[in-house]
Amino acid sequence: MLMSSVIKVLPLRSSRAHEACGPAAVSFAAIIAGQMQGSVLWISERWRQEQVHPEGLAIFCDPSKLVFASGTDQTEVLAASEEALRSGAVSAVISTLSKPLDLRQGRRLQLAAETGQSTGLFLIPEGMGSNAAETRWRSNPVYDAQDSTLMRWDLIKNKSGTLKSWLVRWDAEAHRVSVVHEDGK
């Protein structure tokens, strides 16, 4: 895949649970969903008023491969995520969380992802990561004089590698992420 040649850590390692935070976490999730082969399940709590707009999403990912689910509270969201990850019927599960995961929950989700060989991506509030996650990303939008989707992706946790930061932009024609700048630690 083109993206992997540029950013070594992408696409996200399969059979693992990952986390993303920051103001542009949804954009990060949309790009990850676009790179997946099969269907993607997007689970969130029902009280959330933010709605993914399919016309905006279509630049990154075909909206028809997304299935959305909503639960009444975080427990239901986590239960549904675990079930979906364990079944392996979808290639990725994206869950929007509002409370921190404890170790037991994080480990359960990690095991479920391993069983089902699918990728879990949890969109968490800033600073509420779980220790069980394979990688954690922070995604921030960056101002660009041109009209673009410039973002800063910081890999802030990585269980099997080093941490790094990238300045990336979505290339709509090539349908891939193009790296503007890369700096390691």
Add this chain to the structure above:
Amino acid sequence: MQKRIVSVWFMRMASDRVLRAMPAHGPFALSVQDQNTERLYCLNIAAEELGLSRGMGLSDARALCPDLKTIPANIQSDQAFLQVLARWAKRYCPWVGVDGPDGLVLDITGSAHLFGGEAALLDDLRLRVTRARLQVCLGLASTRGAAWALARHGEGIAPAGQLQETIAPLPVAALRIQDQTAQSLQRLGIRTIADLIALPRATVTRRFGRDLLLRLDQALGTQPETVSPLAEPPQYTVRLTLPDPIGLTSDVMAGVERLTGSLCNKLKAQEHGARVVQLTCRRVDQAHQQVDLRLARAMRDPARIVALFEPGVDKIDAGFGIDQMRLEAVQVEPLPVAQITHIAQTNPDAIQDLITRLGNRIGLENITRLLPADSHIPERSFIVAAAAYSDPASSWPVLRDRPLQLFPPEAIAGSGRAPPQQFRWRRMSFVTARATGPERLAPEWWFQDAAWRSGLRDYWKIQTLEGRRLWLFHTPQSPGWFVQGEFA
């Protein structure tokens, strides 16, 4: 053994049905719209005694009888009611057919003695129907035609050997012939069936066609005629009764497996698939435990259904043991046999099963898909459809630059038509670095939408120095600035 047929004619079935629910005194009629006129469809006795008749214009009837009560007829409900009566009539014999819009035909051959003879059977039938406040005429004969004739024209029983003698004095109209034929026969002076029998057959055929003599022969029994019974509606229920109570999950699952197999065979025979399956376990203490399974797709694959039952069966409280299990497909849908193709599909079954399992946990309506819709209003340019009842869209037209996330409009401080240079949103302050717009959207006047009551909207894509790219709009008709979305 000679056949014995009962013809049941509910003379005023439609009006009786309505009057059963709302009793009314005085003249009453049902009306039906027929080529721009309202006509009387069915009347009660009081209305008929005043000289009104079926097919009469409603305005004429009103002129004759100013206090006539009428309501529009509901022919579908009448037909459904007749089906109910047919099912009820199976208490007399298993062979019951529907005869016209307001009649039944019963083949009581060999079942009359169960009710103490033919006359007793008819009395019983009449008593029960009258108690249900329906008016009925009954005819019993060895042929269907003769029974019909007797029911419509002066009730009675034609004893086994005297069929011809009994129906001979009846008018020719009793032969189930067209009104036009009956009138022509009347004009020729042939008023009764006896007159018709007396005529030479060749001339009758030449004058009236074969149909008249066929009807006559059917009434007299020289031509056979059968009663076609109603088809039994398919039942998608299977039951398992156990000699000893069971309690282990594995035992219950084995029972479910056996039941599902036979249920799916039934579904397959009818080319149907189950949408909602219900498992009822009766315990030895007569209590019931129920497991409902709502499926994301109509299906009849036993292995898949059994696997989906597992979480539900785990939760059953077996108490002192379960001794009866009942599996019912509560809701079924047509599911034709599908061609298996070599084009490899990316296992659509797996995701359907996942939707079923998640649906039984969080509700099937909470699992959705987005489908394109034809509207320029951002909130309405897509539909949120239940994933279980829709297929993914084949292609997505992307015509406009739209944000990735959309939320209900949040007001910000701002004035004037140009986007604010600085603003605060969600307790963060932003400096506008670049504004693209405006894109003016007008509300769809054909929809009542409270959110768009403020009129036109001028949408701007704002790139802030802080990095976030927001979708703002200004309402010129009732000035104000709002944030409605965020771009990637």
